[in-house]
Amino acid sequence: MDLTQLRQQIDEVDGQIVELFKTRMALVDGVARYKREHSIPVLHAGREEEVLDRAAKLAGPELAGASRVLFTTLMDVSKGSQYSQNLPPDSKLLSYRDRAKEPFVLPSAARVGCQGVMGAYSSIAARRMFPQPDLRFYRHFADVFDAVDQGEIDFGVLPIENSSAGSVGEVYDLMKAHDFSIAAALKLRIDHCLVAKDSMDIGKITKVYSHEQGINQCRRLFDEHPHLEPEVFSNTAAAAEFVSKSTDGTLAAISSKETAELYGLKILKENVQDNDFNFTRFIIITKDFVRTADADKISLSLVLPHRAGSLYHVITRFAVLGLNLTKLESRPIPGRDFEFRFYFDFEGSILDDKVLSLLHQLDQQLEYFSFLGNFHEHCR
Ligand SMILES: O=C(O)C(=O)C[C@]1(C(=O)O)C=C[C@@H](O)C=C1
Incomplete structure (x- = not known):
């Protein structure tokens, strides 16, 4: 034959x-x-x-x-x-769907919290999402979550992933600890600049201050100018502020353009990052579930049974419905023998019956299921 x-x-x-x-x-x-x-x-x-x-x-x-x-x-x-x-009529997912039917509009003015200080990338992200924010700053990511919880702020803006450095595990863990919802996400292009108090030749600079990630993302700058001494600082904006207040004119910082302008610093060189594709994804969290009309992405947190093939079976269900998984992240579960909590992002809407039924199915069958939100990811 x-x-x-x-x-x-x-x-x-x-x-x-x-x-x-x-x-x-x-x-x-x-x-x-x-x-x-x-x-x-x-x-x-x-x-x-x-x-x-x-x-x-x-x-x-x-x-x-x-x-x-x-x-x-x-x-x-x-x-x-x-x-x-x-679908049981008392399903929490049905209540989300009912609320989703009334589209939410992100306000231009709101009480918005982020970690760090004015000029930090989180604050830039907050300004891109809320044109007139009442910005509040917190020392730790956990403080931003607490402030949302206590109603001190309406929204929290937190980094979740960087294209070079990977996921921000702590924020994922905090999402697990709080029953909050993602109202929107933002993909922000990170353009680092070399900045100093006065315009000068790079040859005259001695030390360069920045957050560890800022320094690591600009390794080529240090290779090309071996006399530059990197100094790790708590964050890029605090480094820029420190340089602006220092009496030593030979100091420089790696920060964003906006931060340099905020602290009156001169830009010696733009785009000093090694990789031009340098983005950070931020999530905008709220206490109660909301869904904007353009929401097209869903985030879930799941714990799967610790046996062969269980991840495969969950992924199959997305494939069977033709749903596109855009992210799969795992975090170890503290105190368990290499068992993991998974974070799934996929393209979909809770207003779609097949999506709702899949979510219900996962909710019924898995040891842990948490619906983290249905939102749109902006790129600004
Ligand atoms: O037999 C049942 O109770 C069914 O619902 C059918 C079926 C099947 O497709 O075979 C589906 C789900 C059950 O968990 C077991 C079996």
Whole structure:
């Protein structure tokens, strides 16, 4: 038999499989209806084991493992369909959807908190999102969360990820500790400048102050000018302020253009970062769930069962619904033996029934599920 003939036969078999799949799904509809009428939960782990064992046995030793994978996926699809038909009216997710129906508009003036001092990248992010902010500054990320919690501020602006340095783990951990919602996100381009009190030749500079990340992101500058001595400071804006107040005219800082202007510093060189693709993502958090009309991204925090294939099964569910995962991040769970909490970002809206049913499914089946928000990521 040649390849074309083999493929013709595969097509025929596939046709039969699809017909059987449709028959199975019609039976599943009957199960869903029965379970709804008799208040029986969708998930029946014992029955699933039975189905998997039977399929493995029928397939024989060679295909036992593969048929388990196939039937697990079939039952995932089955549960997805049942959950979308049997959403309980008291589901918290339904209350989010109801609130989402009234679109929220980010105010131009609001009480906004961020970590650091005026001129820090968080404050630049806050100004881009809220043109007339009543800005409050806090020493630690945790203080910003507490201020949101106590109603001292309406929004908190926090860095979550940098394109060179990676995720800001502490902010992820704080999101877990608080039941807050992400109202919006911002991708901010980070352009570092070499700044000093007076315009001068780089050759005359002695020390360069900045946050550790600022220094690390500008390694080439130090390689090309080996006489420059890097000095680590608590943050870029505080470094710029220090240089502006110093009587030593040979000091410089690495900061943003806005920060340099804020402290009356001169820009000696722009774009001194090694990598031109240097972005930081910020999240704008609120105490209560809100959704803007342009929201197209969803963030979740999940704890998966500690067994082979569990991440694969969750990812399959996104794939089955054609949902695009844009980020998958894991953080160790303190006190557990290398078990992880996962953060998923995907493109979607809570107003979409299939998304709502997937969220409900995850909420029902996983040890821990937290819906962190449905928002739009701005790039300004
Ligand atoms: O038998 C059931 O109770 C079903 O809901 C059907 C089914 C399946 O697709 O086979 C789906 C979900 C359950 O967890 C177990 C099995």
